[in-house]
Amino acid sequence: MPTARELVDAATEVLAAAGVSSPRHDALALAAHAFGVPRLELVMPPPVTADVVAAMAEAVRRRRAREPLQHILGRTTFRWVTLRVVPGVFVPRPETEVVAGAAIEEAQRLAAAGGTPLVVDLCTGSGAIAAAVAQETPARVVAVDASPEAVELTRENTAGLGAHPVRVEAGDVRDPALLGDLDGAVDVVVSNPPYIPPDAVPLEVEVRDHDPDLALYGGGPDGLSLPRAVVEAAARLLRPGGLLVMEHADVQGAGTRALAEAEGRFTDVATERDLTGRDRYLRARRAR
Numbered sequence: 001m002p003t004a005r006e007l008v009d010a011a012t013e014v015l016a017a018a019g020v021s022s023p024r025h026d027a028l029a030l031a032a033h034a035f036g037v038p039r040l041e042l043v044m045p046p047p048v049t050a051d052v053v054a055a056m057a058e059a060v061r062r063r064r065a066r067e068p069l070q071h072i073l074g075r076t077t078f079r080w081v082t083l084r085v086v087p088g089v090f091v092p093r094p095e096t097e098v099v100a101g102a103a104i105e106e107a108q109r110l111a112a113a114g115g116t117p118l119v120v121d122l123c124t125g126s127g128a129i130a131a132a133v134a135q136e137t138p139a140r141v142v143a144v145d146a147s148p149e150a151v152e153l154t155r156e157n158t159a160g161l162g163a164h165p166v167r168v169e170a171g172d173v174r175d176p177a178l179l180g181d182l183d184g185a186v187d188v189v190v191s192n193p194p195y196i197p198p199d200a201v202p203l204e205v206e207v208r209d210h211d212p213d214l215a216l217y218g219g220g221p222d223g224l225s226l227p228r229a230v231v232e233a234a235a236r237l238l239r240p241g242g243l244l245v246m247e248h249a250d251v252q253g254a255g256t257r258a259l260a261e262a263e264g265r266f267t268d269v270a271t272e273r274d275l276t277g278r279d280r281y282l283r284a285r286r287a288r
Contacts, residue, residue: 002053004045007031011060018064019205026069030059033073066205078128081135083157085126088149090215091206092128095274096192099247099281100129102272103190106243107137110187116140116164120182120237122173122191122230125215127154127166129190134162139187142167142179147214174229182237189234192247197223200249224252228259231282235265238286246282253279260284 002010011027020026032040034055046052062072070076070085077083078092079100085091103119110117117139121130123146130143131154143154143166151170158166171178173193195218202208202216219225227248234244244266248256253271259282260266266284274280 001048001050004031004035004040004048005042007034007048007053007056008040008042011056014060014064018066020063020066026063027060029069029073030063031056034059066209068206068210071210079132079136081128081131081157081161083126083128083131084153086149086153087210088212089147089153090125090150090211092126095276095280096128096247097132098272098274099190099192099245100132102245102281102283103129103188103243104133104136106188106245107133107139111138115187117187118142118182118185119188119190120144120179120186122189122233123193123215123226124154124168125150125192127157127168129192130154130166130168131158131161133190134158134164134166138163140164140167142169142182144169144171144173144178146170146172147212150215173226173233176236178233179237184237184239186234186237186239186242188243188245189230189237190245191230191234193226193230194218195223195227195248195252197221222252222255223249224255224259227252227256227282231256231259231263231266231284235263235286240286240288242286244282244284244286247280248282250278250280253282256282 008027008031012023015023034052035046070091107117119139119141121143124143134141155168196216260269267287268285270283271279
């Protein structure tokens with residue numbers, strides 16, 4: 001029977017040969033999954049059994065075929081929350097954590113001034129941003145997505161989080177009546193909408209073959225049709241002085257700023273960067 005270290009070493013070699021970008025990290029995560037432990041410590045690992053070897057072999061087979069690690073594990077972490085992940089719903093990305101962080105900072109600032117902020121997460125996907133805002137602030141949170149699968153998963157991922165129950169709605173961001181009861185009342189609109197242009201098919205197999213097209217492609221020749229709808233919805237939903245935070249591709253900074261400026265009801269329009277220094281999200285204030 002191989003040792004735990006030998007299992008991890010062998011898995012690392014297989015995944016590296018398959019082109020997985022983080023073979024050692026993924027091998028350790030798959031081994032922990034096979035052992036049924038949250039994290040595998042190779043210094044004093046659990047005993048290796050035939051069941052563990054079989055589970056590890058199946059997990060490596062799936063990852064070698066470039067099935068997303070998160071689908072195999074059934075979960076992922078986003079900021080301070082653990083989220084369930086299922087096929088057919090967009091897998092949250094680490095770079096989106098800075099987008100969530102900007103919304104969280106604004107909600108915390110408003111709460112410190114004595115209010116109960118209202119935050120709307122448009123195109124919520126798995127509910128990652130909504131869950132993070134609910135956990136880290138006392139805000140009331142509303143999450144919306146057009147996908148029934150995403151809505152169901154968001155309800156699960158946000159259940160029991162925060163000072164207030166998260167309101168989860170099915171709806172299309174292009175619908176001018178979406179969340180009409182909140183017009184002019186929202187403090188923060190945050191969104192990671194689909195924004196990939198139609199000719200920019202992702203190179204990563206895990207994204208191209210496993211994330212749903214509905215969550216990837218933004219529509220129009222530049223991928224900005226759905227981001228434009230988010231900007232328009234935010235202009236309607238936000239109170240004067242409210243904040244819009246919207247993720248975009250690193251080449252869409254100028255394009256998304258132009259959307260906010262053309263809408264006519266935003267000020268302080270700026271592009272903010274992620275931790276790698278790449279343009280990552282639009283930040284704009286609803287004019288007072």
